[in-house]
Every structure is written in structure tokens, then in C-alpha cells.
Amino acid sequence: MKGALTPRDAADMIADGASLMIAGFMGVGSPHRLIDALVARNARELTVIANDTARPGFGIGKLISAGAVRHVITSHIGLNPETQAGMIEGSITVELVPQGTLVERIRAGGMGLGGVLTPTGLGTEVEEGKRIIEVEGNHFLLETPLRADFSLLAAGQADYVGNLAYSLTAHNFNPVMALAADTVIAEAESIVPVGVIPPDAVKTPSVLVDHLLLRAC
């Protein structure tokens, strides 16, 4: 790990126009303090790669409400009418990706793979413009890797070298996004001394984490 940051330092590192992977599922397991700091610094023209855009005024929904987002790659915007309205009026472009494909594209980007072959989306709108590849008589869509400038993660516990452990349904996209960006910033509900998180409980090893947010208070 390169060092700890205040939320404001982190938001200052993230330039307008940057691409961000933001973990979370309807705001659960999302880095809320990082999101608040991006809104506070009036970030603009962001590309956001995330499972969903949560709901207005919550989680990633705060970035949408603030007009910080230009492009979204996501599986679901159904619970955020502001994302849908932005898409219709043209202020936000949205690429919809099946959820299982989204996580695999991120995994491919993070794990050095040239893409993934999936049957999901065959024969639907998702197939348009993509290569279909036959393997042993079965057909698959070739889905390309995704990477971003930053991954913004949320953990239940971190230690001071940057190991991360997650709680229950707050895992979601965190472990896979930890591999798929040039710079990885994590915030944690608690930061504990090195050695307190048992090695078997570490889901994201510290070598993947560039910066940890300083504790809230």
C-alpha cells in the first residue's frame, strides 16, 4: 500500500473525466465516504462502471443526482429514475450489460484475460455487434475485458497494510474490482492492527490496494 488518504485527498486525485469502478449493490458495499467527497469536490464527466446506480440520493445515486456522471456501464438502473431520465434526455449515456457478464468482463480486465465467452445474451439485443464463437459445438458471445483508472471499494475490515475483509452481501463487486484498475482506493468500516484479520479471512490481499481512507474519526 502506498499510503492513507483523507476522502478529500482521494477525491482530488480523481480528475474530471476519469473512469471509475465503484463497488456495491444498491448501495450495499459501496464506498459512501469516497462518493460524498467526489460530490463535494463537484466532480464532472466521470465514467462509472458499477452493478447499478442505486437510488436517488443514496450511494452511486448521489453522483448521478449531482450531475457528476457522463457515462455508465451497468446492469440495472431500474430503481434510479434520475439515471433513466438522464439517459432519455442525453446527459448520461448508459451501456447495459447482463450482471454476470459485467462481473466477468471486470474479472477478465483484472486477471489478464483477453475476454470471456458466455452464452448469456445470445439471440438478444446484447448480441448486437459482438463476435459469436463456437467451441465444441456450443455458441458463445465474446465479451471484452473492462478496466478503469480507479477502483473505489468498501470493506468491512481493513488492516494497516491494506488487507480487506468483507461482510455478508457487501462483498458483491469488491473482490473483483480490486484487480481491475490502475489505482485502487478502499474505505473500511473499521481499520484494525496488522495481524487481527486472520489470513484465511482476507478476501482482497493488501498488494492490490494502493490507498486506504483514513478512519472516519
Add this chain to the structure above:
Amino acid sequence: MDTKELIARRVAQEILPGMLVNLGIGLPSMVANYVPAERGVFFQAENGVIGLGARPPEGMEDPNLTDAGGGFVSAVPGAASIDSAMSFGLIRGGHLDMTVLGGLEVDESGHLANWKVPGKMVPGMGGAMDLVTGAARVVVAMQHSARGKSKIVRKCSLPLTALRRVDMVVTDLAVIVPSPAGLILRERAPGVSIEAIREATEAALVVPDEVPEMGFDA
């Protein structure tokens, strides 16, 4: 019994001991209410838990334990928390025994459309395309008609969720099983005639000699 309860109770009969089952948001989620705990079924929520339990009493919720709609849930003994890659590996990899989803249209080929109404509603497919592609069994739970219009149609006019033929459709009027020979009418809702079902259905139905009423003894 109202029509949603009727559908949920009939779908619950399809869930066998030991299955891993994913229930969609809305009507499908009601199915869990009619699956007895002793059946030993694990429910998966695709946001990352196997062994989804009921909503906890107020004040006992954990903000890090929710279902795919973001609602608070509990976890049953034997539950496991998983990340999204594992969750969709289970779904796509054939490890999920059954998924129950809502539908906008099902057609004579057994194709389902349930994620988009162009120009009106574009919520995104979420996990639906993976679920319909990968689950061992796909059951659609929905009202037979919406605003007087049959949702069982000759050919889907809305964008498809997958090419896969769904395995069963349970509505407030009927149980229908799509097959290579077309949509087979398997059961009638209590007190509903074959004629009434035909009347309410745009698609052609294959009607066997015997079409029993749904049974709700248990």
C-alpha cells in the same frame, strides 16, 4: 386466496427438497412464504447470499445483509456469503436448480421477455439474462393478462431475455408448459374453464384430454 397468493402457492409446489432456488423481486419473492422450512431449500439472492431468510424484526436489520432488491433479510443456518463472480458462476454454470421470475410476455416458442419496454421502461436486465440462460429450471410467475391484454402471446413483441425455452409458466388462470410442440395447458386455476383460458390467451394452446385443476391440499 388472491391471485398473487394462488400463483405463489402453485409455484412453491415445484420446489423440491434440497434445491438451490433464486426468486426474482416482486411476486416471485412471495413463493418463499409457501415453502416449508423442513423442505431444506436454500434460496439464493444474486447480490451474494445462499440461504436467504425472512426480513428480521425492526431494529435487528444488518445494513450489510440485503436481498437483490435492497431489502433487509436474514440468513438461515448453513448460509454462505459469496461475491458476484461466484454468484453468477453458480447461476451460469448450471448449479442453480431453479429460478422463478416475473414476465412481460411468453410466446409459443417458450421465449420470455421481461426486461425492457422500448421507449417506456428501460430498467436494464440485471441478472435476468444470466438466470434464464443458466438455471436448470426456469419458472415464470405472472398474471395471465395485463390491462386486458394477454401476456401469453404468439410471438414476443418485446426484446427477449434469452433464447432458452422456459420450463413452466404459472398464472392466475393456468399452468402452461412450453414444449417443442407448443404451449401445453397442464392445469386450470380453481373454477376456471378451458374455454375461459383460451379466451384470455392470444397464443395457441395444446390442450390434453385431461386438464386438472391446480391442487392446494398441503
